[in-house]
Amino acid sequence: MSRTSSALERLANREYEYGFVTDIESDSVPPGLSEDVIRTISKKKNEPDWLLAWRLKAYRHWLTLADAEPTWANVHYDPIDYQKIVYYSAPRPKKKLESLDEVDPELLATYEKLGISLAEQKRLTGVAVDAVFDSVSVATTFKKELEKHGIIFCAFSEAVQRHPELVRSYLGSVVPYADNFFATLNSAVFSDGSFVYIPKGVRCPMELSTYFRINAENTGQFERTLIVADEGSYVSYLEGCTAPMRDENQLHAAVVELVALGDAEIKYSTVQNWYPGDEEGRGGIYNFVTKRGKCAGARSKISWTQVETGSAITWKYPSCILLGDGSIGAFYSVALTARRQQADTGTKMYHIGKNTKSTIISKGISAGHGQNSYRGLVRINKGAAGARNYSQCDSLLLGDRCGAHTFPYLEVMNPSATVEHEATTSKIGEDQLFYCRQRGISEEDAISMIVNGFCKEVLRELPMEFAVEAQNLLGVSLEGSVG
């Protein structure tokens, strides 16, 4: 018994490999939030007036929300002092980059160390990367190649300059500035992120990906990502995240908006590995993120796949608004909480159009003192005749000091809808471990294998390159080609 719990303990307290700090000069604004700070950020980015006005509107609204910071989630943390956070930090020099060759070698080395090569010749086959370091995008690969197809993939701030009309018509169209406390804060201070536009009928020839890195101390990362898939187009987009180990908590409050027009499909995948804090629960990222997609056109599809292994606290509910008739939403999630991590995550599926379909597969794994909650809403509106939802929420407990919780909400207003919900909670059994070990497999490999099997339905939704990373993160070796 004791041997088993010690192996679980090791898994729960596994080393965080990405905790290093890059020694680089940065250009930061002083801590604190005010209209001046927002004007400074906007000015640094040379933004048009309408965008500054939008930020200020958000900020003024946020001031009225002082008592509206969400408290309903099943997570616990000390109040955040928003005046202590640095809202903008960018690596210096802020010289305009003409090509990848001009990116600071220190930065390139940082991404190499994280396993993300920004050198195109050493690229992961078929993956274009936008690298966001603290508050700014430092490099985007394969831009030219993508432009041949009319695809726009660039830093958000660049899109504001080069494609203001697109940004203006879609910004806030899925997550309005007044949506919720953290989204409102993001709308006021967001610094960078990625922008993607796929033209009509174009199937994006490579995976697009953004790699987020928080480096500077006491800095919050507030990125904003906007992806628009025009009629009949297809894109698969991935994001990855890491941060140094620090004793203080850092806030990451991002917003992601997806828009799929008629017959378009967006696959959005996340491998989230922000610093989770140490064994005593000191430090780590507060990952308070609003992600939402709108299936605006008929037969459009949006799927969210997430593997959440990092962060001290995760609060996120990637959702789908199924507006177009016959549109399809999906949410595949693995959330691992070890050490003292807390996760309250799930999804919302709003069925508005007729014959809309949604699938929710959620796998929660708790180890150490981790607390894992699934929270999901399935809402079938009056007009959503023939809507269907299938939800499956499984929890796996490793050890006996962790917890798993499920909070499903169902609101069905149309009698022709079909809604199914299944939930299970299981423990890695001594019997399963002994069985594996009796065949010669070490205890740690056995745990990895069982966890991997448990997550399989979600991991197989990830693009290949990320599936490998995700499985490594879960302490799992890739299932071979046999079987």
Place this chain on the structure above:
Amino acid sequence: MLKITNLHAKVEGREILKGLDLEVRPGEVHAVMGPNGSGKSTLANVIAGREDYEVTGGEILYRGENLAGLSPEDRARDGIFLAFQYPVEIPGVSNMYFLKAAKNAILRHRGEDELDAVDFLEFARRKLKLVEMNEELANRPINEGFSGGEKKRNEIFQMAVLEPTLCVLDETDSGLDIDALRVVASGVNALRSPERAMLLITHYQRLLEYIVPDFVHVLSDGRIVRSGGKELALELEEKGYAWIEEHAAA
């Protein structure tokens, strides 16, 4: 190959094995029979090294080495295989993938070359034939949705793939209909060899009609109370365990 001397073992604080002696030489097939609660499954689990079974006295020598303190995986890598009475299900983990990992862990331990995916598949296919198991079943998640017979057949398939030196079969016949029993038994018989020893743990004589043992032992209240040739099983079948218990008491 296996020499058990004065073995005492506890489960959940209760003494189950109370001075068991048993010796098995290479190439031999031994049957251990006994009524429910006599300690048959405990013996199997103690040999395999299950940690909630506490050895409180005596010793188990395997190929001259004392097994005390050796982890279950090390025992397995040294060639001890337990065919489980109740094989567990492991959702989402393909049986073939699992077996390849196990086979390679064993090969690595012995300092031999590991098998790559192609070689393993070819090797495993040959073993599938032994137990008349189809490849589709072998590729499914471990034991998930398998019938009782399929699970037992899978145990013997795994045994064939891992090529152990000492096979302990814990009530492999339980829950099998006559056809499944015949298939499983012929798989086991095909694995008999001069280098390999087998310990069949069973309640009924039925299995021994198909897998004929060299020796039969009767286990009662944690001790082997009688040993003999295969005819002992028949005698036992005829007279019942009560006969042995009276005999032992006398």
